[in-house]
Amino acid sequence: MDEAFQISLTVNGVAVSRSVEPRQSLVDFLRYDLELTGSHVGCEHGVCGACTVRVDGALVRGCLMLAVQCDGSRVETIEGIAGTGEVFDLQQAFAQENALQCGFCTSGMLLTAQDLLARMPGANAQEIREALSGNYCRCTGYHSIVEAVRKTAEARRRA
Amino acid sequence: MSQIEKGRSYIGESVVRPQTARLLAGRGVFTDDITLPRMLHVAFVRSPHAHARILSIDSTAARALPGVVAVVTGEEMAGVCSGWVGTLAHFQGMKSAMQRPLAVGRATWQGEPVAAVVAERRAVAEDGVSRVRVEWAPLPAVTDPETALDPSTPVIHPELGDNLAFKLELNSGDADAAFKGADAVLTETFTMGRHTGVTLEARAILADFDPSERRLTVYHSFQAPNMMQDILARHLGLPEQDVRVICKDVGGSFGIKVHIYPDEMATCALSVMLGSPVKFTADRLESFVSDIHAREHRVKAELAVKRDGTILGMRVDDLTGIGPYSVYPRTSAVEGNQTIRLTPGVYRFRDYAASLRVVFQNKTPMCQYRAVGHPIAFAVMEAMVDRAARGLGLDPVEVRRKNYVTAEMYPHTSQTGYFFERLSHEEALDKLLEISDYRALCAERDALRARGVHRGLGLCAFIELTTPGPAFYGVGGARISSQDGCTIKLEPSGKLTCMTGVTEQGQGTDTMIAQVVASAVGVAMEDVRVLTGDTMVSPYGGGTWASRGAGIGGEAALQTGKTIRANILKVAAAILQCEPEDLDIRLGKIVDTLTGEIRLDLAELGRVAYFRPDTLPKDFQSELTVTRHYVPRHQGFAFTNGIQLSHVEVDVETGLVRLLKHWCVEDCGRIINPRLVDEQMRGAIVQGIGAALYEHLVYDEQGQLLSGTMMDYLVPMAAEMPDIVVGHVETPTTYSEGGFKGAGEAGTAGAPGAVLNAVNDALAPFGARVTSQPITPEVVLKALGAL
Numbered sequence: 011m012d013e014a015f016q017i018s019l020t021v022n023g024v025a026v027s028r029s030v031e032p033r034q035s036l037v038d039f040l041r042y043d044l045e046l047t048g049s050h051v052g053c054e055h056g057v058c059g060a061c062t063v064r065v066d067g068a069l070v071r072g073c074l075m076l077a078v079q080c081d082g083s084r085v086e087t088i089e090g091i092a093g094t095g096e097v098f099d100l101q102q103a104f105a106q107e108n109a110l111q112c113g114f115c116t117s118g119m120l121l122t123a124q125d126l127l128a129r130m131p132g133a134n135a136q137e138i139r140e141a142l143s144g145n146y147c148r149c150t151g152y153h154s155i156v157e158a159v160r161k162t163a164e165a166r167r168r169a
Numbered sequence: 170m171s172q173i174e175k176g177r178s179y180i181g182e183s184v185v186r187p188q189t190a191r192l193l194a195g196r197g198v199f200t201d202d203i204t205l206p207r208m209l210h211v212a213f214v215r216s217p218h219a220h221a222r223i224l225s226i227d228s229t230a231a232r233a234l235p236g237v238v239a240v241v242t243g244e245e246m247a248g249v250c251s252g253w254v255g256t257l258a259h260f261q262g263m264k265s266a267m268q269r270p271l272a273v274g275r276a277t278w279q280g281e282p283v284a285a286v287v288a289e290r291r292a293v294a295e296d297g298v299s300r301v302r303v304e305w306a307p308l309p310a311v312t313d314p315e316t317a318l319d320p321s322t323p324v325i326h327p328e329l330g331d332n333l334a335f336k337l338e339l340n341s342g343d344a345d346a347a348f349k350g351a352d353a354v355l356t357e358t359f360t361m362g363r364h365t366g367v368t369l370e371a372r373a374i375l376a377d378f379d380p381s382e383r384r385l386t387v388y389h390s391f392q393a394p395n396m397m398q399d400i401l402a403r404h405l406g407l408p409e410q411d412v413r414v415i416c417k418d419v420g421g422s423f424g425i426k427v428h429i430y431p432d433e434m435a436t437c438a439l440s441v442m443l444g445s446p447v448k449f450t451a452d453r454l455e456s457f458v459s460d461i462h463a464r465e466h467r468v469k470a471e472l473a474v475k476r477d478g479t480i481l482g483m484r485v486d487d488l489t490g491i492g493p494y495s496v497y498p499r500t501s502a503v504e505g506n507q508t509i510r511l512t513p514g515v516y517r518f519r520d521y522a523a524s525l526r527v528v529f530q531n532k533t534p535m536c537q538y539r540a541v542g543h544p545i546a547f548a549v550m551e552a553m554v555d556r557a558a559r560g561l562g563l564d565p566v567e568v569r570r571k572n573y574v575t576a577e578m579y580p581h582t583s584q585t586g587y588f589f590e591r592l593s594h595e596e597a598l599d600k601l602l603e604i605s606d607y608r609a610l611c612a613e614r615d616a617l618r619a620r621g622v623h624r625g626l627g628l629c630a631f632i633e634l635t636t637p638g639p640a641f642y643g644v645g646g647a648r649i650s651s652q653d654g655c656t657i658k659l660e661p662s663g664k665l666t667c668m669t670g671v672t673e674q675g676q677g678t679d680t681m682i683a684q685v686v687a688s689a690v691g692v693a694m695e696d697v698r699v700l701t702g703d704t705m706v707s708p709y710g711g712g713t714w715a716s717r718g719a720g721i722g723g724e725a726a727l728q729t730g731k732t733i734r735a736n737i738l739k740v741a742a743a744i745l746q747c748e749p750e751d752l753d754i755r756l757g758k759i760v761d762t763l764t765g766e767i768r769l770d771l772a773e774l775g776r777v778a779y780f781r782p783d784t785l786p787k788d789f790q791s792e793l794t795v796t797r798h799y800v801p802r803h804q805g806f807a808f809t810n811g812i813q814l815s816h817v818e819v820d821v822e823t824g825l826v827r828l829l830k831h832w833c834v835e836d837c838g839r840i841i842n843p844r845l846v847d848e849q850m851r852g853a854i855v856q857g858i859g860a861a862l863y864e865h866l867v868y869d870e871q872g873q874l875l876s877g878t879m880m881d882y883l884v885p886m887a888a889e890m891p892d893i894v895v896g897h898v899e900t901p902t903t904y905s906e907g908g909f910k911g912a913g914e915a916g917t918a919g920a921p922g923a924v925l926n927a928v929n930d931a932l933a934p935f936g937a938r939v940t941s942q943p944i945t946p947e948v949v950l951k952a953l954g955a956l
Binding site: 041042048050052053057058060089105106110111145149154 | 887
């Protein structure tokens with residue numbers, strides 16, 4: 011367990027090389043080694059979605075993927091997608107609808123919503139609910155999150 | 170008063186919460202996000218048994234692990250951190266046993282911490298835990314509340330004599346006489362399942378003791394920082410002023426993060442013992458066995474009614490199991506106490522008899538979780554009302570209307586002594602029927618029944634206890650503040666910094682406070698910066714729980730805002746050489762009251778007051794930092810009310826309940842921010858729906874938790890949840906100037922009853938009904954006789 015592996019990857023567009031234990035999860039690597047604390051740990055068994063990040067463009071549960079598996083990959087976190095402005099409209103809609111309370115699920119929720127909007131730009135409310143059902147929110151009851159995503163989808167279709 | 174009137178201020182405006190920006194950018198600072206120099210991590214050895222003697226603890230192998238700094242047992246910690254007993258003096262006869270941060274000699278629930286492993290990294294601490302060898306001698310576990318008091322059942326704490334923590338009998342009027350005169354008597358037994366809050370951010374604490382100054386700084390995911398400061402000071406033997414508790418972003422609380430947890434006390438004790446910062450972040454599996462649980466109740470209810478639907482009287486018998494200890498310092502008697510006191514409160518009948526027994530058992534301790542007691546009380550009451558209506562062939566709406574405490578009856582004192590200044594049951598009901606188009610839904614339900622589609626509509630009227638005064642905890646001896654302070658400082662730039670004793674866990678407390686302050690002073694909201702949750706900085710207060718943020722913190726903010734406004738006007742008058750009465754503050758400018766002409770900018774006022782006071786009269790002293798406090802004294806609680814409606818479809822083949830839509834009309838007094846109130850309702854309703862349909866902490870007879878992962882414990886997900894429509898009635902309290910009451914728990918109070926009644930409405934054609942929660946497919950199919 012003590013043997014460390016050297017990995018090289020890009021995180022939010024920045025080249026990173028680190029030595030990691032093979033047992034270390036991707037989200038722990040991001041949070042504790044890179045101090046990207048915007049990805050959260052809610053359950054560590056792949057249910058709640060708080061640790062959602064993108065690896066090579068695909069959504070991944072940061073608690074179910076190991077850091078060593080990301081050698082050579084392109085990893086994007088909330089800090090990255092917020093920084094580039096990619097989800098600016100979604101963030102605005104979330105604020106407007108109060109689609110977050112404590113904010114702990116929000117990073118994962120934004121990444122998941124962004125992925126949904128890319129795959130299904132015409133998603134209706136029920137499809138949005140289905141797509142978000144792997145991301146737990148304990149504060150809002152989901153209604154406002156669905157509204158924020160639905161309104162963003164509408165606005166993007168008009169744009 | 171004019172400053173806070175709707176339309177002339179931020180009061181009543183759905184202002185967007187400024188602090189969402191950082192949370193939306195992944196820049197929140199939750200406790201586990203904080204890293205300090207030399208920081209160590211603790212992981213706990215927890216009991217695998219519900220009840221067992223600890224024969225020995227061998228930590229040799231753990232200590233030998235590189236990176237492990239210390240392994241500490243309960244005996245070793247006992248001298249650093251004193252134990253506690255979770256009782257309150259005003260619960261007469263209540264008893265509980267001494268609890269310690271780490272168990273000494275015996276573990277009394279599966280998950281109780283018995284030893285701590287401290288290491289340089291969390292993973293190494295966990296490795297260390299797996300190498301600690303504990304020799305256990307399992308003891309019989311007490312799990313079933315029904316037999317907890319039997320002579321043949323082992324007594325968990327022999328020094329207490331039996332397994333009874335608390336009992337209470339309430340008698341109002343003459344229930345026996347009411348039952349003798351009844352046309353019909355309905356009896357039912359309800360079983361409410363144990364569940365918990367599942368804050369998405371698990372409990373977390375980072376304790377930093379500096380041995381050179383003997384000062385402790387604690388970063389804590391918590392709702393009541395001053396309470397924690399007091400308890401840490403007393404139990405660690407530190408001066409109160411040398412303990413600082415800081416609550417940064419808190420990832421959900423719901424009442425889970427307002428109690429004293431052994432592992433969190435142990436973390437602080439370890440920091441004192443080791444002289445280093447020590448962090449504990451619960452993982453989800455240990456959250457399920459160590460966060461407080463709630464709501465394991467068995468309630469027998471009897472209702473006496475007349476043929477016309479008039480309720481004559483009621484009897485209630487509540488039995489609840491709270492785990493092996495009453496939780497410190499709020500006690501585990503409050504949930505049962507509130508359950509039997511709240512049950513009849515919506516209705517006017519006077520003859521009520523209730524009994525409560527609170528018993529110990531070897532399961533995770535239970536204590537207060539959002540809407541304490543309310544969801545049980547109103548599920549029971551409202552299910553009984555619906556049964557009466559159905560049995561008598563009456564309309565459930567009209568039976569409620571006939572029995573309500575009505576508008577002309579206020580002020581009103583309930584059967585159990587609760588004082589209601591003014592509630593609005595009839596208005597709320599009318600509004601609910603209107604916004605839901607209830608009669609059309611009934612017609613649709615009836616038409617669909619003929620086609621084999623089984624839909625149901627369930628009403629649940631409720632009251633909510635908010636804004637508690639000192640009679641709640643303080644009189645019982647708990648050092649939990651019922652008053653809160655607010656400090657406002659005018660910065661030299663003319664902007665305001667505000668500190669408040671109430672705290673923020675996502676509700677929008679800081680937004681609400683900023684709205685009140687900006688309105689009271691007369692400045693733009695973006696010119697008010699609010700800080701919460703730091704005991705070194707914030708004025709003393711209780712924090713946020715029991716729906717007290719707006720009613721107490723909001724009123725304190727209003728009074729402070731008015732005071733600093735008056736002080737600002739005195740400075741302005743001194744500068745402008747006129748009378749304060751001639752001046753007003755509007756949109757951040759000093760203006761002439763009559764003409765509205767701008768006389769002075771607040772930044773200029775700040776410059777003069779702070780840097781050029783030599784230009785002011787020699788006997789004039791400006792006071793531009795002001796603190797005011799507020800505690801509700803005129804009533805024990807500011808009660809609110811409302812009613813919910815659930816619309817469901819039951820698949821009678823599979824037993825699955827599908828939620829179609831949900832409505833809630835609530836009355837929390839004067840509304841500061843309608844959107845925030847709506848979202849409190851929606852989130853709370855979904856937590857109530859979770860209790861009604863999904864969430865269940867299932868134990869076996871040995872006291873082993875069988876649903877302790879997120880795969881097994883079902884948290885409501887987006888796909889299953891209905892759209893939720895929220896409507897409002899506003900009945901401000903006249904006991905405070907703002908008229909604000911609380912809004913945080915009403916959704917959870919009424920949702921389980923509404924869903925229960927909706928399912929039973931759907932099952933009515935089969936002569937079937939359910940009386941236990943969660944209403945799983947199995948429960949539905951058993952009710953239908955299909956299992």
